[in-house]
Amino acid sequence: MFVVNGRYLTQKATGVHRYAFEICNKLHEMAVDFHVAVPNEIHPDYKFNFKVVKCGSLNTHLWEQISLPRYLKRIGSPLLISFTGCGPLNYSNQIMTIHDVSHERYPEWFSKNYYRFYHYMMPRIGKKAHAVLTVSEFSKKEIVDTLGINSEKIHVVHSNVPFHNKPSKEEILSFKRNPEAERYILAVSSMDPRKNFIRLVEAFDKIKDKSVKLYIIGMSFKAFNTPDLQKLIGENVHLPGYIPDEKLQTMYQNALLSVYPSLYEGFGLPPLESMTYGCPVINSDIPALREVSQDAALYVDPYNVEDITQKIEQLLVDEPLRKELQEKGLLQIKKYSWDKSAKQVYELAQIFM
Structure with a gap:
């Protein structure tokens, strides 16, 4: 015992x-x-x-x-x-x-x-x-x-991944977004300085397609010297705070892509969550995320705003690359x-x- x-x-x-x-x-x-x-x-x-x-x-x-x-x-x-x-x-x-x-x-x-x-x-x-x-x-x-x-x-x-009602591979690959639905990018994590959301918003503001929105999902904690993200909220940037798992799963499935621009991680769970729901992932090029996601993500220099912008724009328009990352992600999550x-x-x- x-x-x-x-x-x-x-x-x-x-x-x-x-x-x-x-x-x-x-x-x-x-x-x-x-x-x-x-x-x-x-x-x-x-x-x-x-x-x-x-x-x-x-x-x-x-x-x-x-x-x-x-x-x-x-x-x-x-x-x-x-x-x-x-x-x-x-x-x-x-x-x-x-x-x-x-x-x-x-x-x-x-x-x-x-x-x-x-x-x-x-x-x-x-x-x-x-x-x-x-x-x-x-x-x-x-x-x-x-x-x-x-x-x-x-x-x-x-x-x-802590979610239990996971869609099948066939459901993910056959899923079609409603063309009239809101087009958005997802970033999920606690509001922790290392999550690098200020640079993410700066990079997002530079993308050409102004119809796309950014949702940053997560909570603040007293343990962190949390940056003031509220001042970054704009017409296309939303910080809804914590949302229940069921809604988060739906948001992953309907997102164009997810971005995890963290400066330091021990593991990095949100990229695997994203892969579980067929959402293509952009990751920081840091050791833990390379280890966990391997070739199932597109990588960026988390300190380089221009690189983050360029990779977001690339993945927004490159349908074959999104499909490739989606399929690789479904293989990657089987390792856990x-x-x-x-x-x-x-x-x-x-x-x-």
Whole structure:
């Protein structure tokens, strides 16, 4: 038996939270003996069948550092797995997850409190833990280089698309957009400085076809030094904030293309989401996105506004290229599986149980 750190269930579901949630769902389907320890409040976003145990009266990091280890020691100090955050500092029988080390590479993108907390905690817990999970070979190398954690204890367990009602390949390839429908480009992510949306809007404003709109979908978080994107809103640029999965899936399917101009990633989930719904992808030419998307995307220099503009215009008019990227994307997403990721986690957990 092992326990999963369930602090993620108190927070709105974004990429790292979905990683934790989907792996827990698959572990439950596999009939693995585990439960999720949680604080008192669970966010209404989550609907699940796996077992949860509420423990302690604290919340946020205090729950993770005080209530959680107390509970674990009370039930015999079982193996703990944290799929997000860090895990408790004063608990040695654990596996932690580090999705990326962007706070170390670019501390200016984060609030001072966020940077100080993770700069202190992450290497200390990582060196003490039995093993560290991460989501790409690029992130594994970054963890070794920045945190000094032994590469032999770092295990790559990929993320994947969290949507479950995926269209078939035949449905995607035969899908026809309504010619009267709104023509738009999609960009999906949290409103984080590294997502590079200011340059994206600057590049979008330079395209010749003024009938095309840009939708930037995502939320802001206190952890980030979020740029003021509201001033970029114009007649053709829209920031609707968070939208439910069902609507997002429809937007992917009807978009002309999606753009992910991020400056730094550990994995990069939105390009795979886009591919799942047959939406051609433009990616930043950075190591993690090259690793995850391979030849199923068109790549740009994320610091070069003119290059972003040129690639958007190229993909807008080049129907054969859009079709080629669509088909390559459908092949690329087959390489990722929550079943495979959950199995990797369970096999690793068995070593330390």
